[in-house]
Amino acid sequence: MNSVETLNAFLTILRKEIGRFTRIWLQTLVSPAIMIALYFVTIGVIIGSRIGEMGGFSFLQWMVPGMVMMSVINNSYSNVLSSFFSVKFQKSIEELLVTPIPHYVILAGWVFGGMTRGIMVAILVAIVSLPFADLHVQNWPLTILVIFLTAMLFSIAGFLNALFAESFDDVSIVPTFILTPLSYLGGIFYSIDMLPEFWRNVSLGNPILYMVNALRHGVLGSSDLSSMNMTVSFALLMIVFFIAVLFIIALWLLNRGKGIRT
Amino acid sequence: MEALTIKNLRKIYEGNLVALKGINLNVEEGDFFALLGPNGAGKTTTIGIISSLVTKTSGEVKVLGIDIDEEHSLAKKQIGVVGQEINFNQFEKVGQIIRNQAGYHGLSFRQSKENAEYFMKRLDIWDRRNDKARTLSGGLKRRIMVAKALVNRPKLLILDEPTAGVDIELRRSLWDFLVETNKELGTTIILTTHYLEEAERLCRNIAIIDKGDIIENSGMQELLARLEKETFAMDLDDPLQKVPQNGDFDFKLKDPKTLIVTVKKGQPLNQVFNFLSEQGIKVLSMRNETGRLEELFISLTESNIDKTSLLDSPVGEKD
Ligand SMILES: Nc1ncnc2c1ncn2[C@@H]1O[C@H](COP(=O)(O)OP(=O)(O)O)[C@@H](O)[C@H]1O
Ligand SMILES: [Mg+2]
Numbered sequence: 001m002n003s004v005e006t007l008n009a010f011l012t013i014l015r016k017e018i019g020r021f022t023r024i025w026l027q028t029l030v031s032p033a034i035m036i037a038l039y040f041v042t043i044g045v046i047i048g049s050r051i052g053e054m055g056g057f058s059f060l061q062w063m064v065p066g067m068v069m070m071s072v073i074n075n076s077y078s079n080v081l082s083s084f085f086s087v088k089f090q091k092s093i094e095e096l097l098v099t100p101i102p103h104y105v106i107l108a109g110w111v112f113g114g115m116t117r118g119i120m121v122a123i124l125v126a127i128v129s130l131p132f133a134d135l136h137v138q139n140w141p142l143t144i145l146v147i148f149l150t151a152m153l154f155s156i157a158g159f160l161n162a163l164f165a166e167s168f169d170d171v172s173i174v175p176t177f178i179l180t181p182l183s184y185l186g187g188i189f190y191s192i193d194m195l196p197e198f199w200r201n202v203s204l205g206n207p208i209l210y211m212v213n214a215l216r217h218g219v220l221g222s223s224d225l226s227s228m229n230m231t232v233s234f235a236l237l238m239i240v241f242f243i244a245v246l247f248i249i250a251l252w253l254l255n256r257g258k259g260i261r262t
Numbered sequence: 263m264e265a266l267t268i269k270n271l272r273k274i275y276e277g278n279l280v281a282l283k284g285i286n287l288n289v290e291e292g293d294f295f296a297l298l299g300p301n302g303a304g305k306t307t308t309i310g311i312i313s314s315l316v317t318k319t320s321g322e323v324k325v326l327g328i329d330i331d332e333e334h335s336l337a338k339k340q341i342g343v344v345g346q347e348i349n350f351n352q353f354e355k356v357g358q359i360i361r362n363q364a365g366y367h368g369l370s371f372r373q374s375k376e377n378a379e380y381f382m383k384r385l386d387i388w389d390r391r392n393d394k395a396r397t398l399s400g401g402l403k404r405r406i407m408v409a410k411a412l413v414n415r416p417k418l419l420i421l422d423e424p425t426a427g428v429d430i431e432l433r434r435s436l437w438d439f440l441v442e443t444n445k446e447l448g449t450t451i452i453l454t455t456h457y458l459e460e461a462e463r464l465c466r467n468i469a470i471i472d473k474g475d476i477i478e479n480s481g482m483q484e485l486l487a488r489l490e491k492e493t494f495a496m497d498l499d500d501p502l503q504k505v506p507q508n509g510d511f512d513f514k515l516k517d518p519k520t521l522i523v524t525v526k527k528g529q530p531l532n533q534v535f536n537f538l539s540e541q542g543i544k545v546l547s548m549r550n551e552t553g554r555l556e557e558l559f560i561s562l563t564e565s566n567i568d569k570t571s572l573l574d575s576p577v578g579e580k581d
Contacts, residue, residue: 005368008369009365009367009368011371012365016354016362019358020351027581090352091349092350092351094349098338099338099363099367100338100368261314262276262317
């Protein structure tokens with residue numbers, strides 16, 4: 001395929017992916033936004049007023065970047081996971097495999113589709129947070145970059161999960177046992193300075209912690225990163241590193257036909 | 263030029279299931295070719311390998327002279343495939359499904375629209391273009407599959423049991439469409455089927471596959487002529503030195519005491535015995551000498567009960 005054909009094929013997949021989740025927007029866009037709004041009301045407003053400040057900000061201000069991050073992670077991941085798994089399951093993956101589309105274009109198509117959903121939900125969540133929290137984004141480029149990279153990373157991760165999943169049960173294993181615990185323990189609600197020494201050190205092994213705090217840095221201008229003796233650029237580099245590793249693994253598996261060819 | 267060249271193609275699935283035992287197959291450009299065989303013979307596996315849905319174990323496949331391993335992108339451009347099972351997202355609209363397939367081939371948005379429109383009109387599904395695919399009947403879904411396979415205007419069209427589970431009227435119109443496509447666009451067509459009548463009606467050349475082996479590869483007419491005949495083996499009392507000659511039947515000696523006779527189906531066997539008696543040849547016993555081909559045909563005709571196996575999911579679209 002020449003570059004124009006490759007671009008056409010990529011845009012076709014992306015359009016189809018965006019079409020898929022917007023067709024079922026109630027499930028894919030509204031439902032996550034409502035869930036987050038409930039977090040704001042219950043934990044943020046009602047319980048948050050008893051908690052007081054966190055990291056020098058009001059609890060709600062502290063919580064918003066965490067909620068945005070959680071939405072980006074969940075929605076990017078689950079979009080690619082459920083979309084690519086069902087394409088595998090209904091065998092419509094065959095539609096792509098019989099064409100000359102290079103595998104990296106297939107991967108990129110789904111990843112950008114997942115990113116689009118993750119970012120759209122992030123925007124919705126940010127809008128939902130407006131009545132609750134008084135926020136002024138301190139560093140727009142950093143904020144956008146962190147959201148973009150995180151969406152990309154978890155879209156690729158969702159793709160990998162879909163390649164390995166063989167049944168609908170497999171689909172929920174990683175989100176339930178790995179992704180959700182890591183998100184909740186990744187400092188979306190609290191500052192790790194509140195943790196005892198031991199748990200604080202354990203938390204440092206959680207990559208989501210760095211992403212949440214990188215976003216906090218962009219939005220609030222400060223975060224746990226400083227008390228972790230970590231710079232923002234290190235956190236960004238780490239995300240980029242994970243993206244590169246997962247992308248290479250996913251492409252390698254696709255080329256080997258993992259889960260898609262018999 | 264050959265539209266398809268297959269050499270020593272083997273496929274062993276996981277779990278050591280040998281699906282293809284090293285088959286050879288040649289299809290000329292412009293041909294209308296049938297690959298006939300019972301369920302489990304290896305038809306879908308063969309097509310899967312040609313269209314790169316299945317990884318071969320060994321062997322060589324060329325499409326219009328292009329090796330599918332060495333130049334897989336170029337080879338794939340030449341092929342359109344209609345799979346055995348519906349493989350599109352049924353929650354999407356008919357027109358969208360076909361346009362997307364063109365897009366996957368790298369066609370521009372405009373070109374995709376144009377080609378999709380052309381084939382939807384040709385296949386009489388144009389007025390259903392804005393309907394969700396799941397609302398169409400099995401036969402019309404099959405037409406979506408055909409439109410999808412043709413939308414990039416391939417030189418080789420491969421159809422895997424395209425009329426299984428399709429009612430007779432839609433089956434006829436699909437046949438007509440394929441014949442026209444073969445004639446007008448010069449598209450080489452290969453179809454798999456387990457109906458001899460379908461192959462007979464459409465195809466010029468035929469290969470018969472059974473248990474992963476090609477057991478016959480000839481012109482349609484020659485095959486039919488062969489199937490018109492029946493062969494018997496007769497055990498003789500005294501050894502024969504010379505093969506008896508008779509214009510009406512074909513005699514051969516397997517060994518001096520076993521005479522093989524081939525007769526047209528329906529021809530009375532009394533004539534054979536009368537002739538042998540006249541020659542003073544005594545027959546002790548006789549048995550039907552069915553070859554693998556004949557056996558296969560008997561089993562094919564017995565098992566040709568139409569089963570509808572179209573994947574239809576009644577549930578809604580889920581995230
Ligand atoms: N994915 C698979 N894994 C293992 N065995 C398979 C697979 N697909 C087909 N087979 C086996 O390979 C043989 C040939 O199957 P197939 O090519 O589908 O035959 P046909 O299309 O002629 O009915 C059968 O025995 C079938 O069970
Ligand atoms: Mg089959």
